[in-house]
Amino acid sequence: MSIPMNPGANLRGAVDLSGLASRPSTAAAASGTDAAGGDAISVPSLVLGGTDQNFGQFIELSARVPVVVELFSARSEASIAFAPILERLVVQQGGALVLVRVDIDANPQLVQGLQATTAPTVVVLIGGQPMPLFQGAVPEAQLSQVMGRVVEAAAQSGVSGRVIVEGGAEAPVPEPELPPLHQEAYDAIGRQDYEAAIAAYRKQILQAPNDREAVAGLAQVSLLHRLGGKTLDAIRAAAAAGPDDVDAQLDVADLDLSGGHVADAFDRLLGLFPSLDGDGRDRVRERLLDYFEIVGVADPLVASARARLAGLLY
Template identity: 60%
Template sequence: MSNVPPSPTNLRGAVDLSGLVNRPAGPAAPAAAPSAGAEGEQLVLPSLYFEGTDANFNDFIDLSMTVPVVIDLWADWCEPCKQLTPILDRVTADYAGRFVLVKVDVDANPQLAQAFQAQSIPAVAAIVGGRPVQLFVGALPEPQVRDVIEQLLQLAAQNGVTGSVAVDGDAGLPAGAEGAEAAEPAPEPLPPLHQEAYDAIERGDYESAMKAYRTAIAQDPRDRMAVAGLAQVSLLHRLSGRTIDELRSAAAAAPADPDAQLAVADLDLSGGHVDDAFDRLLALFPKLGPEARDAVRTRLLDYFEIVGVDDPRVVRARARLASLLY
């Protein structure tokens, strides 16, 4: 696969789960997961979907010796999480046991949230052969989620994790989800322009999505969701059709070229390397002329919206930017 997001094999800073490895297993994890799996081994589990907790996560680390375990870090208050959840559910079902999906409520499981450095959600990671891999941050459209899963399965195969899961029971719903529609109210619909933008993102039509978000902002400049959505879809649009090697080679060949550095900073941010993206642009900023400085400042403000203005990394970067401006 040639387009971003980056291949998991190139991701740095994978989280350290060593503090969880020796925790006692709790309920609601897959039963009898082996500590190591033979090539092509098939396990029988009650579902492809599980709820991960601080107490039971050790069992999923064991399971990752046989089949990749994808981790969805979410929270009930997170609107982009609600956009990503049905995409992950569909993709998991379509891959029919080549990986399992573990959903982690970061509010209820602070140790896991800290282990995966989940300062911005939704965030998606994986465990392969007991080792953590960062995948992406934010609600990506379905085609890009599928690309990331393909890369993850390639990485798993390279590490001998080639097992699969056969479901004993209802494979069509997450574990414990039977009757959920009756037990829980349906989520509130998105505002019309937000829904229009989301549908366009699903189709890969980033220009239409940006137009919808700009219209929403024109109607209500205080619509923070639209501002953040516009920043995120603009990032996706800039990266569309660009290859990882192309972007990194151009940046390495021209360290003082603001366009090349902005492009690779986009790549860093899309892969979850928030501090790397900030550091790259903030280090470049003092070396630039007024026009290029303005472009970098505008891009950083977009990044702040994508990551979240209250995120500690944003607070630090905003302070550094202010010191450079004044």
């Protein structure tokens, strides 16, 4: 486990932000400024580059607007795939957030200071205070809820400024509302009511079998539901103790995928497959099909794993 997470949160979910509600903005207090007051803050872009050398300015900026820090690596396929999703959701907040990207391979001081041992790792700065949000590529449905909660928690701490892109252009406005059942699922995920989210996605798929976003959403939230209430150490220990235990191996594959270790998850299940009976093979095959939806059918890792699975089946 690379980042200390709230013990009440799920394995990769957002930490509890409620503690920020009563905490004053320490950076704003130190500077004697009103965190929310004054004109909108002008920035070159809603997505900025952070380094060991310039990070101090983003700590100062977080006294007026929440700063989401994404620690990424160009060597991580999960990090590359996750980056545009996070950027889009930050932009959708309409200037209530700024995204700062930090290359973990080039900024060792920030990596150490923010306790990042995997990519992507996402932290939020509010009033100069860093708080870990998650590690690994969080499903988009959950991530959308996290960004909204960050804005709400920051406002309750007195950090409610907004930014505009330099030159006077307003930050992009949020995208149109989601279809009703998608929104119902997103709202349920925000409450960590994964059973309700699963039900909403299944209802949507019954109405629109070709809705690929609903299919992927169902696979994502099912993964969250399976991991809920389980600890990292217990999952790893069970898998090590039972190399032929299908349940234990499925759990640790879930954990690998949730942490962005896509190839490891695929290799684990595909390596297990030949030794299983018919029921075990069916379970592994169904889990792999879920993973393909989560990662994305166009991903090269999915194409390779799908070919290996076909070879094992036929």
